[in-house]
Amino acid sequence: xxxxxxxxxxxxxxxxxxxxxxxxxxxxxxxxxxxxxxxxxxxxxxxxxxxxxxxxxxxxxxxxxxxxxxxxxxxxxxxxxxxxxxxxxxxxxxxxxxxxxxxxxxxxxxxxxxxxxxxxxxxxxxxxxxxxxxxxxxxxxxxxxxxxxxxxxxxxxxxxxxxxxxxxxxxxxxxxxxxxxxxxxxxxxxxxxxxxxxxxxxxxxxxxxxxxxxxxxxxxxxxxxxxxxxxxxxxxxxxxxxxxxxxxxxxxxxxxxxxxxxxxxxxxxxxxxxxxxxxxxxxxxxxxxxxxxxxxxxxxxxxxxxxxxxxxxxxxxxxxxxxxxxxxxxxxxxxxxxxxxxxxxxxxxxxxxxxxxxxxxxxxxxxxxxxxxxxxxxxxxxxxxxxxxxxxxxxxxxxxxxxxxxxxxxxxxxxxxxxxxxxxxxxxxxxxxxxxxxxxxxxxxxxxxxxxxxxxxxxxxxxxxxxxxxxxxxxxxxxxxxxxxxxxxxxxxxxxxxxxxxxxxxxx
Ligand code: MN
Numbered sequence: 001x002x003x004x005x006x007x008x009x010x011x012x013x014x015x016x017x018x019x020x021x022x023x024x025x026x027x028x029x030x031x032x033x034x035x036x037x038x039x040x041x042x043x044x045x046x047x048x049x050x051x052x053x054x055x056x057x058x059x060x061x062x063x064x065x066x067x068x069x070x071x072x073x074x075x076x077x078x079x080x081x082x083x084x085x086x087x088x089x090x091x092x093x094x095x096x097x098x099x100x101x102x103x104x105x106x107x108x109x110x111x112x113x114x115x116x117x118x119x120x121x122x123x124x125x126x127x128x129x130x131x132x133x134x135x136x137x138x139x140x141x142x143x144x145x146x147x148x149x150x151x152x153x154x155x156x157x158x159x160x161x162x163x164x165x166x167x168x169x170x171x172x173x174x175x176x177x178x179x180x181x182x183x184x185x186x187x188x189x190x191x192x193x194x195x196x197x198x199x200x201x202x203x204x205x206x207x208x209x210x211x212x213x214x215x216x217x218x219x220x221x222x223x224x225x226x227x228x229x230x231x232x233x234x235x236x237x238x239x240x241x242x243x244x245x246x247x248x249x250x251x252x253x254x255x256x257x258x259x260x261x262x263x264x265x266x267x268x269x270x271x272x273x274x275x276x277x278x279x280x281x282x283x284x285x286x287x288x289x290x291x292x293x294x295x296x297x298x299x300x301x302x303x304x305x306x307x308x309x310x311x312x313x314x315x316x317x318x319x320x321x322x323x324x325x326x327x328x329x330x331x332x333x334x335x336x337x338x339x340x341x342x343x344x345x346x347x348x349x350x351x352x353x354x355x356x357x358x359x360x361x362x363x364x365x366x367x368x369x370x371x372x373x374x375x376x377x378x379x380x381x382x383x384x385x386x387x388x389x390x391x392x393x394x395x396x397x398x399x400x401x402x403x404x405x406x407x408x409x410x411x412x413x414x415x416x417x418x419x420x421x422x423x424x425x426x427x428x429x430x431x432x433x434x435x436x437x438x439x440x441x442x443x444x445x446x447x448x449x450x451x452x453x454x455x456x457x458x459x460x461x462x463x464x465x466x467x468x469x470x471x472x473x474x475x476x477x478x479x480x481x482x483x484x485x486x487x488x489x490x491x492x493x494x495x496x497x498x499x500x501x502x503x504x505x506x507x508x
Contacts, residue, residue, distance in 0.1 A: 012079075013079045014053045014079055014081050014175065014178065015053055015054055015055070015056045015079055015080060015081070016053065016054075016055050016056070016080065016081060016082040016083060016084055016108075016171060016174065017055070017056050017058050017070075017074050017080050017082075017083045017084070018038070018041075018042045018045075018055045018056060018057050018058060018083075018084045018086070019058055019061055019067075019070060019083055019084065019085045019086070020034065020035070020038040020057075020058070020060045020061065020086055020087075020088050021060075021061050021067075021085060021086065021087040021088065021089075021091030021095075021096070021136070021140060022034050022060050022061065022062050022087075022088055022089040022090075022091050023062050023089065023090065023091050023092060023095070024062045024063070026089060026129070030089070030129065030130060031060055031062065033130060034060050034088045034089055034130070035059065035060050037088065037114035037130075038057065038060065038086065038088055038114075039057050040114065041086070041112060041114060041158050042055050042056075042057040044158045044159055045158045045164060045167065048158075048161070048164035048165075048167075048168065050164060050165055050168040051164065051167070051168045051171060052168060052171050052172055052175065052330070052331065053081075053171055053175070055084060056080075058070060060088070061091070062091075063095065064094075064095040064096075064097075064098055064099070067095055067096055067098070067099035068098040068099040068102055069099075070099065071083070071099035071100065071102045071103040072099075072102050074103065074105055075102065075103055075104035075105055080105060081105060081106070081174045081175060081177070081178040082105050082106040082107065082108065082170070082171070082174035082177075083103065083105060083106075083107050083108075084107075084108045084109075084110050084167070085107060085108075085109050085110065085140065086109075086110045086111075086112055086133065086137070087132075087133055087136035087137045087139065087140045088114070088131075088132070088133055088136065089129075089130070089132045089133075089136055090132045090135065090136040090139065091136055091139070091140065092139065093139045093140050093142060093143035094143070096140065096143055097143060097147070100143065100144065100147055100149060101147065103149075105174070106150075106151075106152075106170070106173070106174045106177055106474045107144070107149055107151045107152075108151065108152045108153075108154060108167065108170045109137065109140065109141060109144060109151050109152070109153045109154070110137075110154050110155075110158075110163075110167070111133060111137040111141075111153065111154070111155040111156075112133060112155070112156065112157060112158055112163070113131055113133050113134070113157065114131065115131065116157040116159060137155075141153065150473050150474055150475075150476050152166075152170045152470055152473065154166045154167055154170070166466065169464055169466040169467045169470055170470045172328045172329070172464075172467045172470075173328065173467050173468075173470030173471040173473075173474055174470075174474065175327055175328055175330075176324045176325070176327055176328035176467070176471045177471060177474045177475065178327075179280075179323060179324050179327040179328075180209040180210050180211055180320070180324050180475070181209075181210035181211075182210070183209075183210065183211040183212065183280060183281060183309075183320055183323060183324070184211075184212045184214065184277065184278055184279045184280065184281075185211060185212065185213045185214065185279060185280075185281040185282060185283070185309065185316055185319055185320055185323075186214060186215075186216055186273070186274060186277060186279040186281075186282045186283075187213065187214065187215045187216065187282070187283045187314060187316055188216055188217075188218045188220070188221050188282065188283065188284050188285070188288070189215075189217070189218050189283075189284070189285040189287070189288030189314060190215065190285065190288065190314050191283075191285065191313060191314030191315065191316070192285055192286075192287055192313035192314055193287060195313060197403060197452075197454045197455065197456070198311070198313055198314055198315040198316075198317070198318075198454075198456065199404070200316075200317055200403075200404030201404055201406075202316070204404065204408075204409070205316075205317070205320070205404070205409070208408075208409055208475065208476075208477065209320070209409075209475055209477075211320050213316050213320070217290075218288055218289060218290040218292065219290055219291075220273065221266075221269060221270070221273065221290075221292065222290050222291045222292055224269035224270075224272060224273045225265050225266060225269040225292065227269070228265040228268045228269055228272075229268075232268055233261055233264050233265055233268065236264040236267065236268060237252065237257075237260060237261055237264050238252075240260065240264065240298075240372060243369075244369065244370050244371065244372040244388065245369050245370070245371045245372065246260070246371075246372040247371065247372065247373045247374065249374065250372060250373070250374055250386065256374055259294070259374050259383065259384065259386050260298075260372070260374075260386050262293055262294055262383075262386075263294060263296070263297065263298040263299050263385070263386040264298075264299075266292070266294070266296045266298075266299035267296075267298070267299035267302050267303065270282065270296065270299055270300075270303055271303065271306075274303075274308065280307070280308060280309060280323050281308060281309025281310065281311075281316075281319045281320050281322065281323040282303070282308065282309070282310060282319060283310065283311045283312070283313075283314045283315060283316050283319050284296055284300065284310075284312065284314075285312075285313055285314040286312075286313065286358065286377075286379055286380040287313075287380075289380060289382055292382065293382060293383045294382055294383050294384070294385040294386065295358065295359065295377060295380050295382055295385045296359075296360075296385075297358075297359030297360065297385040297386055297387035297388075298359075298372060298385075298386045298387050298388055300359070300360040301359070301360060301361065301362060301363055301370075301387065301388045301431070304322070304337060304338065304360070304362035304363075304364070305362055305363050305364050307323070307326050307327075307330075308323065309321070309322040309323025309324070309326070310322060310338050310360060310362075311338060311456060312338065312340075312357055312358065312360050312456065313456075315454075315456050317402045317403070317404065317454075318338060318401070318402065318454065318456040318457065318458060319338075320402070321400060321401075321402045321458050322336065322337075322338055322458045324471070325400065325458050325460050325463055325468075328463065328467050328471065329460060329462035329463050329467075332462040333461075333462065334364075334365075334395055334397065334460065334461030334462030334463075335362060335363075335364025335365035335366070335460070335461055335462060336362065336364060336365070336458060336459070336460040336461075336462055336463065337361050337362035337364065337365045337392075337433075337458070337459050337460075338357060338360050338361065338362060338456070338458065338459075339355045339356075339357070339361065339399060339433065339456070339457045339458065339459035340355060340356065340357045340455055340456050340457070341353050341355055341399075341455055341457070342354050342355055342356045342357075342432075344441065345422070345434075346441070349422060350436055351436070351440065351441035351442070352419065352422075352434050352435060352436055352441065353416075353434070353435055353436075353437060353441065354421075354432055354433075354434050355399075355432060355433045355434070355435065355457075355459060356428075356430050356431065356432040356433070357430070358377060358379075358430070359377070359385055359387040359430060359431075361388075361390075361392075361430065361431035361432065361433070363388055363390060363431070365392040365393065365418075365433060365459065365461060366390040366391060366392055366393050366431075367393040368390045368391065368393070369390075370388035370389060370390040370431070371388065371389045371390065372386065372387075372388055372389075373386070373387060373388075373389050373429065374386045374387075375387070375429035387429075387430060387431070388431055389428075389429060389430060389431055390431045391420070391421060391425070391431070391432060391433070391434070392418050392431075392432065392433030392434070392435075392459070392461075393418065393461075394417070394418050394419050394420055395417075395418050395461035396415075396416075396417055396418075396461065397415075397416050397417070397418055397435070397459060397460055397461035397462075397463070398413050398414060398415050398416055398459075398460060398463060398465065398468070399413065399414050399416055399435075399437075399457040399458065399459050399460075400412070400413045400457055400458045400459075400460065400463070400468065401413075401448075401453045401454035401456070401457045401458075402454070403452055403453065403454055405452065407502075408477070408478070408502055409477045409478070410451065410452070410477065410478045410479075410480065411468070411472050411477055411478065411479045411480070412448060412451045412453040412454075412479075412480045412481075412482070413465070413468055413479065413480070413481050413482065414437050414438065414444050414447075414448060414481075414482040414483075415437075415438040415465065415481070415482065415483045415484065416435040416436065416437045416438065416459075417435060417436045417438070418433055418434065418435045418459075418461060419434055419435060419436055420434070421434045422434075433459055435459075437482070438482065438483055438484045438486070439482075439483070439484050439485070439486055439487075443482070443486060443487065443488050443491075444482050444486075446488045447480075447482045447486055447488055447491040447492075448482060450488070450491065450492050450495055451480050451491075451495055465481060465483070468481075469481070478498055478502065480494065480495065480498070
């Protein structure tokens with residue numbers, strides 16, 4: 001990852017709460033042991049380095065009143081973004097119905113046990129009475145199933161890396177959900193005229209995902225650009241010259257230096273506008289630039305590298321998805337960018353996709369020092385825009401699209417391998433990524449097209465597929481994944497079966 005300035009999650013104080021279930025029947029001595037052991041389970045879990053945030057231990061729950069009170073408290077606390085439940089002993093599940101019905105944050109049901117090994121030779125009824133999760137968690141799971149909670153169930157000992165990794169993935173999905181719930185997106189202009197997939201129902205998006213999608217006339221940005229302080233501009237342009245390979249004509253004293261300064265003023269104006277309105281994602285549209293002199297290119301690339309969501313041509317869904325995925329992958333190796341399947345290489349050799357956009361690809365997906373250049377842009381009718389040029393660094397990754405199907409949302413993802421271009425792209429004046437989609441270009445493209453998948457995507461080399469699946473499960477949004485095991489025939493059937501499910505269920 002070349003460049004990222006995202007604020008760390010620990011600074012934001014996010015956490016999940018760990019709820020241990022029991023009942024009063026056992027008596028104070030046993031309940032004290034339950035508390036000690038559940039504290040130990042939480043400590044073991046928190047020692048796992050892959051956890052993005054910590055689990056906070058809460059006192060053992062033994063009554064419906066306490067359970068409901070804690071579920072309400074968890075839902076109201078802005079730092080608590082999810083709960084983990086574990087029934088150490090037998091906690092009759094009707095006690096949990098009121099609390100679980102009141103719960104407004106994602107839930108993970110952990111089926112674990114304090115000890116890993118069964119003490120074969122010393123086991124007695126005291127041990128049996130204390131360690132009852134094997135059946136206590138089944139009673140709990142019954143009620144979660146009856147309530148149709150979009151939960152994640154993880155079974156195993158917390159010292160097992162597989163268990164802590166699956167919990168870490170769910171924590172990242174819960175972070176994404178928290179991001180979506182609080183996301184404010186500023187659209188500069190509407191979406192590109194006549195384009196279907198970038199359109200959609202913004203009220204439905206807020207009901208389903210929480211995000212607030214608000215429009216501004218591009219004049220708001222024009223005014224902000226005019227107000228940029230020249231000392232701030234000097235400082236930013238000097239920073240560009242330090243961290244990028246800036247072409248001679250754009251450097252201070254170069255013939256086109258003013259063009260670089262203009263993109264710098266766009267970056268400052270965008271950041272000030274978005275910060276003032278508490279926006280973490282935005283869109284632009286080359287058809288609606290008003291008095292802006294250049295399409296924001298370098299400025300957008302810089303904003304993405306700072307963690308902002310972005311979508312070109314007014315694509316607010318991809319912009320929001322980018323912000324959500326950046327939040328879910330924070331601190332992980334790899335990067336995440338706005339992307340578009342641009343053009344194909346069918347052969348010779350292995351088929352590949354060349355992905356790019358007019359300008360707006362995020363430099364977090366490269367290890368190269370980006371070049372900062374100026375070239376003409378055929379559309380938009382504005383001055384030549386300054387942009388960063390680089391190739392994405394080879395890595396495993398995925399592309400992800402979010403679509404509005406009219407009656408609900410759908411996420412489609414495709415496992416990909418970002419590779420080096422077959423030959424040097426000497427004349428390509430934009431940043432790009434070249435990848436081999438799984439299982440093959442043909443099956444990937446056929447499946448994506450059957451699914452009505454968008455041409456704009458989020459490309460991430462940091463996002464685990466389980467994080468994405470967990471996020472979709474929390475959001476109760478369909479997720480169709482194209483992977484190494486996908487066949488066009490089976491995928492086409494999955495789309496049809498899912499269509500029937502969503503029509504029959506209350507999730508339409
Ligand atoms: Mn586009």
